[in-house]
Amino acid sequence: MKKHRLEFALGFLLTALFVALCLWLNPGDRGKLAPAEVDLYIGRMKGMLPVPPAEEAEFLARLRAWASADDGRPVYMLNVMSYHDTLRRVPGAETITASPVAANAIYERSVMPMLFRLGGYPLFGGDSTGIRTASGPHSDVVGMDGSVDDTDRILVVRYPNRRAFLRLVADPQYLKFAPYKFSALKLGLVPLEAETIIPDPRWAVGALLLIVFLGFGWLRSANRARTSVNR
Numbered sequence: 484m485k486k487h488r489l490e491f492a493l494g495f496l497l498t499a500l501f502v503a504l505c506l507w508l509n510p511g512d513r514g515k516l517a518p519a520e521v522d523l524y525i526g527r528m529k530g531m532l533p534v535p536p537a538e539e540a541e542f543l544a545r546l547r548a549w550a551s552a553d554d555g556r557p558v559y560m561l562n563v564m565s566y567h568d569t570l571r572r573v574p575g576a577e578t579i580t581a582s583p584v585a586a587n588a589i590y591e592r593s594v595m596p597m598l599f600r601l602g603g604y605p606l607f608g609g610d611s612t613g614i615r616t617a618s619g620p621h622s623d624v625v626g627m628d629g630s631v632d633d634t635d636r637i638l639v640v641r642y643p644n645r646r647a648f649l650r651l652v653a654d655p656q657y658l659k660f661a662p663y664k665f666s667a668l669k670l671g672l673v674p675l676e677a678e679t680i681i682p683d684p685r686w687a688v689g690a691l692l693l694i695v696f697l698g699f700g701w702l703r704s705a706n707r708a709r710t711s712v713n714r
Contacts, residue, residue: 575662590663
């Protein structure tokens with residue numbers, strides 16, 4: 484036993500890290516949102532969003548309907564963003580002097596730690612490469628629908644459940660930075676179910692090859708030990 488003390492300690496540490504990762508990605512409060520919870524989060528946001536009252540009412544109505552249909556499963560939020568030419572004057576943005584691109588960057592950088600604490604993380608994010616033709620700048624290659632031809636940035640964020648999303652957007656600290664986002668761009672938030680998620684094959688294959696390598700080394704070591712004992 485003493486001979487393999489280091490191996491046991493390493494195994495315990497790695498197991499603890501794996502369990503911690505699982506708990507972070509799937510927190511204990513995975514049950515469906517209760518109506519009282521939905522009312523609580525919606526109440527915290529009412530009158531606090533950096534948009535005109537009519538837009539806030541529509542946003543909260545849609546958010547309530549989506550939250551009330553909670554299934555307790557993880558959700559992926561597609562952020563479709565188009566920058567304004569200049570900052571939009573919204574409540575709470577009076578002191579913001581950055582460009583729309585810089586203002587959104589401040590928002591994302593400030594909100595990311597809050598997201599991580601809730602077990603969420605960005606799965607993908609990137610700016611449009613842009614397409615310049617004789618007819619002007621575009622973001623859509625197909626060009627059949629002009630309503631999606633001004634997309635500047637896409638972000639896909641994974642949340643462990645709908646409760647985590649509500650906790651984020653109802654957090655007073657988050658609401659402090661929301662004006663940076665709403666003043667900088669037009670935003671579409673589309674909740675998605677996870678049907679197909681394929682990791683980068685380089686990581687998957689690399690992990691598999693590492694397992695094979697370590698397993699082969701362990702078998703060789705075990706065989707040598709048995710051979711040594713039999714002698």
